[in-house]
Amino acid sequence: MQRRELLRNGTLGVIGAVGTVGASLTAGAASAADLDAKGSARPTFDRTVDVLVIGSGFAGAAAALAAAEAGAEVEIVEKMAFAGGNSALSGGMMAVPGSSVQKKQGIEDSPEKLVEDMQRIGMGLGDPELVRALCNEAADTFEWTRRHGVVWNENLTGKGGHSAKRCMVTKEGTGQGILKPFYAELAQKGVRVRTKAFVSRILRDESDDATAGAVTGVELREGYVFGKPDSGKLVRVGVRRGVVLAYGGFAADKAYRRRLDPKLSDDLKTTNQPGATSELWREASRIGARIIQADWIQCLPTCSPKEEGMGLATHFADIAGALYGCWVSTLTGARFASEFADRKVLTDAIIGVMGKGGQALAVADANGVAEMEKVRPGLLKKVVEAGVVTEHASPEALAKAYGMDPAAFEAGIRDYNALVRAGKDTAFGRPLEKAAKELALDRGPWYASVMSPKLHHCMGGVTVNAATEVLDVMTDRPIPGLYAAGECAGGIHGAVRIGACAVMDCLVNGRKAGAAAAARKA
Known part of the structure:
Protein backbone atom coordinates (compact mmCIF):
# COMPACT_ATOMS: atom_id res chain seq x y z
CA MET A 1 0.00 0.00 0.00
CA GLN A 2 1.11 3.56 -0.68
CA ARG A 3 1.61 5.87 2.31
CA ARG A 4 -1.40 7.90 1.20
CA GLU A 5 -3.63 4.82 1.42
CA LEU A 6 -2.15 3.83 4.79
CA LEU A 7 -2.83 7.24 6.23
CA ARG A 8 -6.39 7.32 4.94
CA ASN A 9 -7.22 3.82 6.16
CA GLY A 10 -5.67 4.36 9.57
CA THR A 11 -3.28 1.43 9.12
CA LEU A 12 -0.47 3.44 10.75
CA GLY A 13 -2.71 4.71 13.50
CA VAL A 14 -2.14 8.27 12.34
CA ILE A 15 -3.99 11.06 10.56
CA GLY A 16 -0.90 12.84 9.33
CA ALA A 17 -2.25 14.53 6.20
CA VAL A 18 -1.65 18.27 6.17
CA GLY A 19 -4.91 18.83 4.35
CA THR A 20 -6.97 17.08 7.02
CA VAL A 21 -5.44 17.54 10.49
CA GLY A 22 -6.95 20.53 12.26
CA ALA A 23 -8.12 22.07 8.97
CA SER A 24 -11.60 22.99 7.83
CA LEU A 25 -10.57 22.60 4.20
CA THR A 26 -11.11 19.21 2.48
CA ALA A 27 -10.61 18.14 -1.11
CA GLY A 28 -14.35 17.99 -1.63
CA ALA A 29 -14.96 21.49 -0.31
CA ALA A 30 -11.90 23.23 -1.76
CA SER A 31 -12.11 25.68 -4.60
CA ALA A 32 -10.10 25.06 -7.77
CA ALA A 33 -7.52 27.59 -6.59
CA ASP A 34 -6.93 25.54 -3.44
CA LEU A 35 -6.28 22.24 -5.22
CA ASP A 36 -2.99 20.90 -6.51
CA ALA A 37 -2.56 19.18 -9.88
CA LYS A 38 -3.85 15.88 -8.45
CA GLY A 39 -6.94 17.36 -6.88
CA SER A 40 -5.68 17.21 -3.29
CA ALA A 41 -6.31 20.06 -0.88
CA ARG A 42 -3.40 22.42 -0.45
CA PRO A 43 -2.41 23.19 3.11
CA THR A 44 -3.30 26.62 4.42
CA PHE A 45 -1.05 28.35 6.95
CA ASP A 46 -1.29 31.47 9.05
CA ARG A 47 2.40 32.12 8.45
CA THR A 48 5.36 30.36 6.87
CA VAL A 49 9.06 30.29 7.75
CA ASP A 50 12.07 28.48 6.31
CA VAL A 51 12.94 26.50 9.43
CA LEU A 52 10.86 25.90 12.53
CA VAL A 53 12.61 24.66 15.68
CA ILE A 54 10.50 22.96 18.35
CA GLY A 55 12.18 23.40 21.73
CA SER A 56 14.45 26.09 23.10
CA GLY A 57 17.23 24.31 25.04
CA PHE A 58 20.82 23.75 23.92
CA ALA A 59 19.81 21.66 20.89
CA GLY A 60 17.07 24.04 19.78
CA ALA A 61 19.19 27.15 20.26
CA ALA A 62 22.13 25.59 18.40
CA ALA A 63 19.84 24.48 15.56
CA ALA A 64 18.30 27.92 15.23
CA LEU A 65 21.70 29.63 15.28
CA ALA A 66 23.15 27.31 12.64
CA ALA A 67 20.09 27.72 10.41
CA ALA A 68 20.18 31.49 10.77
CA GLU A 69 23.90 31.49 9.98
CA ALA A 70 23.01 29.74 6.73
CA GLY A 71 20.63 32.57 5.83
CA ALA A 72 17.34 30.87 6.69
CA GLU A 73 14.33 32.58 8.22
CA VAL A 74 14.00 30.78 11.55
CA GLU A 75 11.46 30.59 14.33
CA ILE A 76 11.71 28.79 17.71
CA VAL A 77 8.55 27.66 19.48
CA GLU A 78 8.53 26.70 23.17
CA LYS A 79 5.46 25.53 25.09
CA MET A 80 6.63 26.87 28.46
CA ALA A 81 6.57 30.52 29.53
CA PHE A 82 10.36 30.69 29.47
CA ALA A 83 13.01 29.61 26.99
CA GLY A 84 15.76 27.15 27.81
CA LEU A 179 22.06 30.06 26.40
CA LYS A 180 22.69 33.76 27.04
CA PRO A 181 25.24 34.35 24.26
CA PHE A 182 23.32 32.13 21.85
CA TYR A 183 20.03 33.95 22.41
CA ALA A 184 21.74 37.33 22.21
CA GLU A 185 23.02 36.41 18.77
CA LEU A 186 19.69 34.90 17.72
CA ALA A 187 18.04 38.22 18.55
CA GLN A 188 20.62 40.04 16.43
CA LYS A 189 19.89 37.70 13.54
CA GLY A 190 16.14 38.34 13.79
CA VAL A 191 15.17 34.85 14.96
CA ARG A 192 11.76 34.99 16.62
CA VAL A 193 11.38 33.00 19.85
CA ARG A 194 7.76 32.28 20.73
CA THR A 195 7.15 31.01 24.25
CA LYS A 196 3.75 29.70 25.40
CA ALA A 197 3.49 28.05 21.97
CA PHE A 198 2.47 24.40 22.26
CA VAL A 199 2.81 22.22 19.16
CA SER A 200 -0.23 19.94 19.02
CA ARG A 201 0.27 18.53 15.52
CA ILE A 202 3.14 17.93 13.12
CA LEU A 203 1.81 18.02 9.57
CA ARG A 204 2.88 15.67 6.77
CA ASP A 205 2.11 15.77 3.06
CA GLU A 206 0.19 12.73 1.79
CA SER A 207 0.66 13.28 -1.93
CA ASP A 208 2.11 10.55 -4.14
CA ASP A 209 4.83 12.64 -5.73
CA ALA A 210 8.52 12.89 -4.83
CA THR A 211 7.73 14.78 -1.61
CA ALA A 212 5.50 12.00 -0.24
CA GLY A 213 5.36 12.19 3.50
CA ALA A 214 7.29 15.45 3.77
CA VAL A 215 6.75 17.56 6.87
CA THR A 216 5.19 20.83 5.77
CA GLY A 217 4.42 22.56 9.05
CA VAL A 218 2.79 22.33 12.44
CA GLU A 219 -0.39 23.21 14.23
CA LEU A 220 0.18 24.95 17.54
CA ARG A 221 -1.57 26.83 20.33
CA GLU A 222 -0.25 30.35 20.87
CA GLY A 223 -0.86 31.75 24.32
CA TYR A 224 -0.79 28.22 25.75
CA VAL A 225 -0.79 27.83 29.53
CA PHE A 226 1.10 24.76 30.73
CA GLY A 227 -1.28 22.20 32.19
CA LYS A 228 -4.31 23.56 30.31
CA PRO A 229 -4.41 21.57 27.07
CA ASP A 230 -7.17 23.62 25.42
CA SER A 231 -5.67 27.01 26.18
CA GLY A 232 -4.37 29.35 23.53
CA LYS A 233 -5.31 30.11 19.94
CA LEU A 234 -4.86 27.49 17.22
CA VAL A 235 -2.37 28.63 14.58
CA ARG A 236 -0.89 26.75 11.61
CA VAL A 237 2.75 27.46 10.73
CA GLY A 238 4.18 26.22 7.46
CA VAL A 239 7.82 25.53 6.64
CA ARG A 240 9.58 25.97 3.33
CA ARG A 241 12.55 23.79 4.28
CA GLY A 242 12.18 21.85 7.49
CA VAL A 243 11.23 21.28 11.12
CA VAL A 244 13.84 20.52 13.79
CA LEU A 245 12.63 18.50 16.78
CA ALA A 246 14.46 19.56 19.94
CA TYR A 247 11.72 19.03 22.52
CA GLY A 248 13.78 17.07 25.05
CA GLY A 249 12.76 14.22 27.32
CA PHE A 250 9.78 13.21 29.45
CA ALA A 251 11.22 12.55 32.91
CA ALA A 252 8.60 14.84 34.51
CA ASP A 253 5.71 12.91 32.92
CA LYS A 254 4.83 10.37 35.61
CA ALA A 255 2.18 8.46 33.64
CA TYR A 256 4.23 8.12 30.44
CA ARG A 257 7.45 7.08 32.16
CA ARG A 258 5.57 4.56 34.33
CA ARG A 259 4.10 2.95 31.20
CA LEU A 260 7.60 2.44 29.88
CA ASP A 261 9.11 1.29 33.18
CA PRO A 262 6.65 0.35 35.96
CA LYS A 263 9.47 0.60 38.53
CA LEU A 264 9.52 4.39 38.11
CA SER A 265 6.93 5.21 40.74
CA ASP A 266 5.25 8.59 41.04
CA ASP A 267 7.14 9.45 44.23
CA LEU A 268 10.49 9.53 42.43
CA LYS A 269 11.74 13.07 41.95
CA THR A 270 13.25 14.36 38.73
CA THR A 271 16.00 16.80 37.87
CA ASN A 272 13.87 18.04 34.98
CA GLN A 273 11.73 21.16 34.72
CA PRO A 274 7.93 20.57 34.78
CA GLY A 275 7.59 20.87 31.01
CA ALA A 276 9.60 17.69 30.34
CA THR A 277 6.48 15.78 29.30
CA SER A 278 5.51 13.35 26.58
CA GLU A 279 3.18 15.16 24.19
CA LEU A 280 5.62 15.43 21.31
CA TRP A 281 7.00 11.93 21.90
CA ARG A 282 3.45 10.74 21.26
CA GLU A 283 3.00 13.08 18.30
CA ALA A 284 6.26 12.01 16.65
CA SER A 285 5.07 8.43 16.94
CA ARG A 286 1.65 9.35 15.53
CA ILE A 287 3.12 10.79 12.33
CA GLY A 288 5.25 7.70 11.74
CA ALA A 289 8.62 8.53 13.30
CA ARG A 290 10.28 5.41 14.69
CA ILE A 291 11.02 5.65 18.43
CA ILE A 292 13.63 3.36 19.99
CA GLN A 293 15.01 2.56 23.47
CA ALA A 294 12.49 4.82 25.23
CA ASP A 295 12.33 2.55 28.28
CA TRP A 296 15.98 3.27 29.12
CA ILE A 297 15.58 6.16 31.57
CA GLN A 298 18.61 7.32 33.51
CA CYS A 299 18.83 8.60 37.07
CA LEU A 300 21.33 11.16 38.30
CA PRO A 301 22.68 9.47 41.44
CA THR A 302 24.34 12.43 43.16
CA CYS A 303 21.38 14.74 43.84
CA SER A 304 20.42 16.06 47.27
CA PRO A 305 16.93 15.15 48.50
CA LYS A 306 16.79 18.64 50.03
CA GLU A 307 16.83 20.33 46.62
CA GLU A 308 14.22 20.41 43.92
CA GLY A 309 15.35 19.62 40.41
CA MET A 310 19.00 19.01 39.69
CA GLY A 311 20.31 21.37 42.36
CA LEU A 312 23.90 22.19 43.23
CA ALA A 313 24.92 19.45 45.66
CA THR A 314 25.33 17.05 42.74
CA HIS A 315 28.39 19.02 41.59
CA PHE A 316 29.97 18.72 45.03
CA ALA A 317 29.39 14.95 45.02
CA ASP A 318 30.64 14.54 41.45
CA ILE A 319 33.84 16.55 41.86
CA ALA A 320 34.93 16.97 45.47
CA GLY A 321 33.45 13.64 46.54
CA ALA A 322 34.04 11.41 43.53
CA LEU A 323 37.43 12.72 42.37
CA TYR A 324 39.15 13.90 45.54
CA GLY A 325 37.13 12.29 48.34
CA CYS A 326 35.01 9.20 48.81
CA TRP A 327 31.41 8.02 49.18
CA VAL A 328 30.40 6.16 52.32
CA SER A 329 27.38 4.34 53.69
CA THR A 330 26.14 5.56 57.06
CA LEU A 331 25.40 1.91 57.89
CA THR A 332 29.08 0.96 57.87
CA GLY A 333 31.05 4.19 57.76
CA ALA A 334 32.92 2.75 54.76
CA ARG A 335 32.90 3.06 50.97
CA PHE A 336 30.31 1.07 49.03
CA ALA A 337 31.22 1.59 45.32
CA SER A 338 33.73 3.02 42.90
CA GLU A 339 32.89 6.72 42.94
CA PHE A 340 33.91 6.91 39.28
CA ALA A 341 31.54 4.21 38.02
CA ASP A 342 28.78 5.01 35.54
CA ARG A 343 25.45 6.47 36.59
CA LYS A 344 23.49 3.23 36.49
CA VAL A 345 25.99 1.37 38.66
CA LEU A 346 26.08 4.22 41.17
CA THR A 347 22.31 4.68 41.22
CA ASP A 348 21.85 0.99 41.97
CA ALA A 349 24.51 1.14 44.70
CA ILE A 350 22.97 4.18 46.39
CA ILE A 351 19.47 2.72 46.22
CA GLY A 352 20.92 -0.42 47.79
CA VAL A 353 22.19 1.61 50.77
CA MET A 354 18.88 3.46 51.06
CA GLY A 355 16.93 0.22 50.84
CA LYS A 356 18.66 -1.00 53.99
CA GLY A 357 17.75 2.14 55.90
CA GLY A 358 21.03 4.00 55.45
CA GLN A 359 22.18 7.15 53.70
CA ALA A 360 24.82 7.46 51.00
CA LEU A 361 27.20 10.34 51.69
CA ALA A 362 29.69 12.12 49.45
CA VAL A 363 32.61 13.13 51.68
CA ALA A 364 35.48 15.53 51.03
CA ASP A 365 37.96 17.59 53.01
CA ALA A 366 39.45 21.04 52.52
CA ASN A 367 41.84 19.68 49.88
CA GLY A 368 38.99 18.26 47.80
CA VAL A 369 36.82 21.37 47.87
CA ALA A 370 39.84 23.49 46.90
CA GLU A 371 40.19 21.36 43.76
CA MET A 372 36.44 21.62 43.14
CA GLU A 373 36.60 25.41 43.35
CA LYS A 374 39.05 25.46 40.42
CA VAL A 375 36.36 23.93 38.22
CA ARG A 376 33.28 25.54 39.80
CA PRO A 377 34.37 28.75 41.58
CA GLY A 378 32.05 29.86 44.37
CA LEU A 379 30.19 26.57 44.61
CA LEU A 380 31.22 25.70 48.17
CA LYS A 381 29.74 28.86 49.67
CA LYS A 382 26.45 28.32 47.82
CA VAL A 383 25.95 24.68 48.84
CA VAL A 384 26.93 25.23 52.48
CA GLU A 385 24.65 28.26 52.80
CA ALA A 386 21.83 26.26 51.20
CA GLY A 387 22.32 23.50 53.76
CA VAL A 388 22.77 20.77 51.14
CA VAL A 389 26.45 20.32 52.02
CA THR A 390 27.41 20.34 55.68
CA GLU A 391 30.72 21.47 57.18
CA HIS A 392 32.37 19.75 60.16
CA ALA A 393 35.50 20.37 62.20
CA SER A 394 36.57 16.73 62.31
CA PRO A 395 35.71 13.23 61.02
CA GLU A 396 34.22 12.47 64.44
CA ALA A 397 31.88 15.46 64.22
CA LEU A 398 30.83 14.49 60.69
CA ALA A 399 30.13 10.91 61.77
CA LYS A 400 28.00 12.00 64.71
CA ALA A 401 26.01 14.43 62.54
CA TYR A 402 24.92 11.55 60.31
CA GLY A 403 24.44 8.89 63.00
CA MET A 404 27.56 6.91 62.12
CA ASP A 405 29.88 5.13 64.49
CA PRO A 406 32.87 7.56 64.59
CA ALA A 407 35.38 4.73 64.97
CA ALA A 408 33.95 2.91 61.94
CA PHE A 409 33.98 6.07 59.83
CA GLU A 410 37.55 6.97 60.80
CA ALA A 411 38.61 3.40 59.98
CA GLY A 412 36.94 3.77 56.57
CA ILE A 413 38.84 7.00 55.93
CA ARG A 414 42.13 5.32 56.92
CA ASP A 415 41.42 2.46 54.50
CA TYR A 416 40.67 4.94 51.70
CA ASN A 417 43.83 6.94 52.41
CA ALA A 418 45.92 3.77 52.35
CA LEU A 419 44.59 2.95 48.86
CA VAL A 420 45.21 6.50 47.67
CA ARG A 421 48.78 6.52 48.92
CA ALA A 422 49.39 3.11 47.37
CA GLY A 423 48.12 4.51 44.06
CA LYS A 424 45.62 1.74 43.41
CA ASP A 425 42.02 1.16 44.48
CA THR A 426 42.05 -2.57 45.19
CA ALA A 427 38.61 -2.37 46.83
CA PHE A 428 36.48 -1.09 43.91
CA GLY A 429 38.87 -0.35 41.04
CA ARG A 430 38.31 3.40 40.91
CA PRO A 431 40.78 5.33 38.74
CA LEU A 432 42.66 7.73 41.00
CA GLU A 433 43.32 11.33 40.05
CA LYS A 434 46.94 12.45 40.41
CA ALA A 435 45.80 15.18 42.78
CA ALA A 436 43.82 12.64 44.81
CA LYS A 437 46.98 10.59 45.30
CA GLU A 438 48.80 13.68 46.54
CA LEU A 439 45.89 14.95 48.65
CA ALA A 440 44.65 12.23 50.97
CA LEU A 441 41.62 12.92 53.14
CA ASP A 442 43.42 14.47 56.08
CA ARG A 443 42.83 18.24 56.25
CA GLY A 444 39.80 19.84 57.84
CA PRO A 445 37.25 21.16 57.70
CA TRP A 446 35.27 18.17 56.45
CA TYR A 447 32.25 18.25 54.18
CA ALA A 448 29.40 15.87 53.30
CA SER A 449 26.21 15.72 51.23
CA VAL A 450 23.43 13.13 51.18
CA MET A 451 22.84 11.56 47.76
CA SER A 452 19.43 10.47 46.51
CA PRO A 453 18.96 9.54 42.80
CA LYS A 454 16.49 11.46 40.66
CA LEU A 455 15.15 10.71 37.19
CA HIS A 456 17.37 12.63 34.83
CA HIS A 457 17.72 11.66 31.16
Missing part, protein backbone atom coordinates in the same frame (compact mmCIF):
# COMPACT_ATOMS: atom_id res chain seq x y z
CA GLY A 85 14.00 24.00 29.02
CA ASN A 86 16.20 21.66 31.04
CA SER A 87 19.26 23.37 29.61
CA ALA A 88 18.46 26.44 31.72
CA LEU A 89 18.98 24.19 34.78
CA SER A 90 22.09 22.47 33.44
CA GLY A 91 25.49 22.61 35.07
CA GLY A 92 26.92 23.64 31.67
CA MET A 93 29.57 20.93 31.37
CA MET A 94 30.60 19.69 27.91
CA ALA A 95 32.80 16.74 27.00
CA VAL A 96 35.23 17.63 24.19
CA PRO A 97 37.64 14.87 23.09
CA GLY A 98 40.80 16.04 21.35
CA SER A 99 40.09 19.68 22.14
CA SER A 100 42.50 22.58 21.66
CA VAL A 101 42.43 23.03 25.45
CA GLN A 102 43.60 19.45 26.02
CA LYS A 103 46.37 19.85 23.46
CA LYS A 104 47.54 23.09 25.09
CA GLN A 105 47.73 21.29 28.44
CA GLY A 106 49.45 18.19 27.07
CA ILE A 107 46.50 15.86 27.71
CA GLU A 108 46.33 12.98 25.26
CA ASP A 109 42.83 12.18 24.07
CA SER A 110 40.92 11.55 20.88
CA PRO A 111 37.38 11.15 19.56
CA GLU A 112 38.07 7.42 19.23
CA LYS A 113 38.70 7.14 22.98
CA LEU A 114 35.38 8.78 23.79
CA VAL A 115 33.63 6.51 21.29
CA GLU A 116 35.06 3.56 23.20
CA ASP A 117 33.92 5.05 26.52
CA MET A 118 30.39 5.73 25.28
CA GLN A 119 30.00 2.29 23.74
CA ARG A 120 31.35 0.57 26.86
CA ILE A 121 29.18 2.50 29.31
CA GLY A 122 26.18 2.42 26.95
CA MET A 123 26.35 -1.40 26.89
CA GLY A 124 26.81 -1.39 23.12
CA LEU A 125 23.31 0.00 22.46
CA GLY A 126 24.49 3.22 20.85
CA ASP A 127 24.52 3.26 17.06
CA PRO A 128 28.25 3.20 16.19
CA GLU A 129 27.81 5.55 13.24
CA LEU A 130 25.98 8.13 15.35
CA VAL A 131 28.47 7.90 18.21
CA ARG A 132 31.46 8.30 15.89
CA ALA A 133 29.91 11.27 14.11
CA LEU A 134 29.15 12.95 17.44
CA CYS A 135 32.62 12.50 18.89
CA ASN A 136 34.39 13.46 15.66
CA GLU A 137 32.55 16.77 15.46
CA ALA A 138 32.73 17.76 19.13
CA ALA A 139 36.01 19.71 18.97
CA ASP A 140 34.89 21.77 15.98
CA THR A 141 31.53 22.54 17.62
CA PHE A 142 33.34 23.56 20.81
CA GLU A 143 35.30 26.15 18.79
CA TRP A 144 32.02 27.21 17.15
CA THR A 145 30.51 27.95 20.58
CA ARG A 146 33.51 30.12 21.39
CA ARG A 147 33.01 32.08 18.18
CA HIS A 148 29.43 32.70 19.30
CA GLY A 149 30.35 34.09 22.68
CA VAL A 150 30.51 31.10 25.03
CA VAL A 151 33.39 31.39 27.51
CA TRP A 152 34.68 28.14 29.00
CA ASN A 153 36.60 27.51 32.22
CA GLU A 154 39.68 25.69 30.93
CA ASN A 155 40.29 23.74 34.15
CA LEU A 156 39.55 20.30 32.72
CA THR A 157 37.92 17.61 34.78
CA GLY A 158 36.67 14.06 34.42
CA LYS A 159 33.34 12.38 35.09
CA GLY A 160 32.37 8.79 35.83
CA GLY A 161 32.95 6.71 32.70
CA HIS A 162 35.41 9.07 30.97
CA SER A 163 38.92 7.78 30.38
CA ALA A 164 40.48 11.26 30.13
CA LYS A 165 40.13 14.78 31.49
CA ARG A 166 38.01 16.20 28.68
CA CYS A 167 35.12 18.01 30.37
CA MET A 168 34.78 21.79 30.61
CA VAL A 169 32.28 23.99 32.44
CA THR A 170 31.13 27.41 31.24
CA LYS A 171 32.65 30.40 32.99
CA GLU A 172 29.28 31.01 34.69
CA GLY A 173 29.21 27.42 35.93
CA THR A 174 25.73 26.82 34.49
CA GLY A 175 23.97 26.27 31.18
CA GLN A 176 23.16 29.97 31.09
CA GLY A 177 26.73 30.45 29.95
CA ILE A 178 25.66 28.87 26.65
CA CYS A 458 15.65 9.73 28.61
CA MET A 459 18.09 7.62 26.63
CA GLY A 460 15.83 6.73 23.72
CA GLY A 461 13.93 8.84 21.22
CA VAL A 462 13.17 9.19 17.53
CA THR A 463 15.50 7.27 15.26
CA VAL A 464 17.88 9.48 13.30
CA ASN A 465 20.72 8.95 10.85
CA ALA A 466 24.12 10.63 11.07
CA ALA A 467 22.69 13.62 9.19
CA THR A 468 20.07 14.08 12.00
CA GLU A 469 17.21 13.16 9.65
CA VAL A 470 14.31 11.41 11.39
CA LEU A 471 13.53 7.96 10.01
CA ASP A 472 10.08 6.65 9.11
CA VAL A 473 8.86 3.59 11.01
CA MET A 474 7.44 1.97 7.85
CA THR A 475 10.26 2.56 5.40
CA ASP A 476 13.39 3.26 7.50
CA ARG A 477 13.97 6.16 5.13
CA PRO A 478 14.28 9.80 6.20
CA ILE A 479 11.04 11.73 6.61
CA PRO A 480 11.62 14.66 4.26
CA GLY A 481 11.96 17.94 6.11
CA LEU A 482 12.15 16.46 9.63
CA TYR A 483 15.28 16.57 11.77
CA ALA A 484 15.95 15.89 15.45
CA ALA A 485 18.66 16.63 18.00
CA GLY A 486 19.26 16.44 21.72
CA GLU A 487 17.42 14.30 24.24
CA CYS A 488 14.48 13.60 21.90
CA ALA A 489 16.79 11.69 19.51
CA GLY A 490 17.58 8.07 20.36
CA GLY A 491 20.30 5.58 19.51
CA ILE A 492 23.29 7.65 20.63
CA HIS A 493 23.97 7.06 24.33
CA GLY A 494 22.63 3.52 24.58
CA ALA A 495 21.73 2.14 28.00
CA VAL A 496 23.66 4.70 30.05
CA ARG A 497 24.74 8.26 29.22
CA ILE A 498 28.10 9.48 30.48
CA GLY A 499 28.07 12.84 32.26
CA ALA A 500 28.84 15.92 30.10
CA CYS A 501 27.97 14.04 26.90
CA ALA A 502 24.44 15.46 26.77
CA VAL A 503 25.67 19.03 26.28
CA MET A 504 28.06 17.76 23.62
CA ASP A 505 25.21 15.87 21.92
CA CYS A 506 22.80 18.82 22.00
CA LEU A 507 25.31 21.32 20.63
CA VAL A 508 26.89 19.09 17.97
CA ASN A 509 23.68 17.60 16.63
CA GLY A 510 21.59 20.73 17.15
CA ARG A 511 24.08 22.64 15.03
CA LYS A 512 24.05 19.90 12.41
CA ALA A 513 20.25 19.64 12.32
CA GLY A 514 19.78 23.38 11.89
CA ALA A 515 22.29 23.54 9.07
CA ALA A 516 20.73 20.52 7.35
CA ALA A 517 17.22 21.96 7.58
CA ALA A 518 18.39 25.30 6.19
CA ALA A 519 20.17 23.57 3.29
CA ARG A 520 17.08 21.63 2.19
CA LYS A 521 15.55 23.02 -0.98
CA ALA A 522 12.45 25.09 -0.40
